[in-house]
Amino acid sequence: MGKGEETRSMILDAALAQASEAGFESLTIGTLASRTGLSKSGLFAHFGSREDLQIATLDHAAQRFIETVMTPAMLAPRGLPRVRAIFERWLTWTQCREIGFGCPLHAAAIEFDDRPGKVREHIVAHFERLQSALERALTIAIGAGDLRADLDIQQTVFEVLGIIFAYYHNARLLQRPDAARRAEAAFARLLSTAQPAI
Amino acid sequence: MGKGEETRSMILDAALAQASEAGFESLTIGTLASRTGLSKSGLFAHFGSREDLQIATLDHAAQRFIETVMTPAMLAPRGLPRVRAIFERWLTWTQCREIGFGCPLHAAAIEFDDRPGKVREHIVAHFERLQSALERALTIAIGAGDLRADLDIQQTVFEVLGIIFAYYHNARLLQRPDAARRAEAAFARLLSTAQPAI
DNA sequence: TGACAAATAGAACGACCGTTCGTATTCTCG
DNA sequence: CGAGAATACGAACGGTCGTTCTATTTGTCA
Numbered sequence: 001m002g003k004g005e006e007t008r009s010m011i012l013d014a015a016l017a018q019a020s021e022a023g024f025e026s027l028t029i030g031t032l033a034s035r036t037g038l039s040k041s042g043l044f045a046h047f048g049s050r051e052d053l054q055i056a057t058l059d060h061a062a063q064r065f066i067e068t069v070m071t072p073a074m075l076a077p078r079g080l081p082r083v084r085a086i087f088e089r090w091l092t093w094t095q096c097r098e099i100g101f102g103c104p105l106h107a108a109a110i111e112f113d114d115r116p117g118k119v120r121e122h123i124v125a126h127f128e129r130l131q132s133a134l135e136r137a138l139t140i141a142i143g144a145g146d147l148r149a150d151l152d153i154q155q156t157v158f159e160v161l162g163i164i165f166a167y168y169h170n171a172r173l174l175q176r177p178d179a180a181r182r183a184e185a186a187f188a189r190l191l192s193t194a195q196p197a198i
Numbered sequence: 199m200g201k202g203e204e205t206r207s208m209i210l211d212a213a214l215a216q217a218s219e220a221g222f223e224s225l226t227i228g229t230l231a232s233r234t235g236l237s238k239s240g241l242f243a244h245f246g247s248r249e250d251l252q253i254a255t256l257d258h259a260a261q262r263f264i265e266t267v268m269t270p271a272m273l274a275p276r277g278l279p280r281v282r283a284i285f286e287r288w289l290t291w292t293q294c295r296e297i298g299f300g301c302p303l304h305a306a307a308i309e310f311d312d313r314p315g316k317v318r319e320h321i322v323a324h325f326e327r328l329q330s331a332l333e334r335a336l337t338i339a340i341g342a343g344d345l346r347a348d349l350d351i352q353q354t355v356f357e358v359l360g361i362i363f364a365y366y367h368n369a370r371l372l373q374r375p376d377a378a379r380r381a382e383a384a385f386a387r388l389l390s391t392a393q394p395a396i
Numbered sequence: 397t398g399a400c401a402a403a404t405a406g407a408a409c410g411a412c413c414g415t416t417c418g419t420a421t422t423c424t425c426g
Numbered sequence: 427c428g429a430g431a432a433t434a435c436g437a438a439c440g441g442t443c444g445t446t447c448t449a450t451t452t453g454t455c456a
Contacts, residue, residue, distance in 0.1 A: 004403065158384060164360075237434065248414060408445105
């Protein structure tokens with residue numbers, strides 16, 4: 001890896017931390033330059049524009065998500081265990097970095113949900129990829145007989161997302177210590193109506 | 199109502215529209231001045247600072263929410279109908295303004311969830327007020343025999359919030375036309391496990 | 397090692413930011 | 427109507443924004 005790529009990677013780590021702390025809107029050239037110790041123009045040269053920096057940071061976050069959540073979850077046995085693994089890791093993946101950070105992808109989704117452009121497209125692509133990965137895991141679980149054959153997969157994905165978002169809301173904004181327990185209970189209830197009748 | 203209050207109210211309407219469109223971070227003195235046709239300094243005089251403007255806009259949104267969602271829902275009969283009314287109105291309350299606007303309170307919650315300050319405190323206060331109103335409606339529904347006596351009220355509120363957030367995500371970011379139907383189905387499933395055994 | 401490319405720094409730009417101040421206009425009410 | 431207060435304007439402030447140049451340093455490789 002040449003010097004350039006190394007620096008770029010270091011910048012993206014700092015950018016991801018910044019975006020996780022205070023949102024993508026706070027990701028300015030100036031603050032990121034002082035955070036990395038580079039000059040504004042030196043940093044700028046690695047990206048053609050602020051928008052490209054935002055996109056690169058977004059993709060960096062998405063890749064980090066895949067590494068932290070999806071790839072390890074795929075090591076869990078096929079079927080329900082894998083679905084559970086995705087949920088568990090998804091809930092707590094932000095804690096793999098410093099404490100108190102939020103999910104940068106969730107923050108970006110709301111910041112850009114009505115601002116058309118390349119950034120928005122990358123966010124949409126990430127969530128569609130993510131949701132279809134969860135759909136596949138659910139399909140496998142149905143095939144394995146762990147879940148009801150007539151389960152509405154997309155509906156289940158919708159509800160899992162809701163549990164995750166409610167968890168972020170209660171844990172970060174409202175600082176409720178029982179947020180994780182509530183999320184687990186909601187997920188358990190979701191599975192209880194998704195499992196085959198005995 | 200004096201001239202001052204009238205102008206201030208007009209400014210807050212425009213500010214709420216702006217915040218709903220592009221987030222509270224986009225709520226700058228300059229853009230709001232040109233949006234209202236006032237001069238920057240003329241607008242600024244109505245609020246002591248940008249932070250006070252943000253807080254006033256936030257409170258304006260919260261009051262609008264109460265008028266649009268909670269107050270009409272209280273006209274529904276006590277018990278399950280009232281709970282349903284809150285949910286239905288909450289889902290679609292943003293459509294009372296121009297099409298495509300998001301929930302400004304949800305956007306604010308994520309923008310400020312890790313930025314301590316007065317703005318954050320106002321957001322927290324709104325959601326706690328809101329969630330406890332939903333808790334009261336659920337308690338009444340239990341008392342009326344519409345819901346199970348041993349229902350975990352706070353858990354139910356947690357899950358309702360999740361459905362709302364998932365709806366916003368699917369409707370606004372992913373532009374899925376079935377978002378409302380998914381939300382209805384999730385709510386129906388929630389109620390089905392909350393109703394008393396026959 | 398020396399030449400050439402890659403990477404970084406520094407200064408400057410026009411634009412916009414929140415904010416202040418002095419002045420002019422407009423409303424309110426005796 | 428006319429005095430005084432309330433309201434709005436215009437210009438300017440220091441600061442930061444993204445971006446563009448030109449140097450200068452640094453790394454790479456024949």
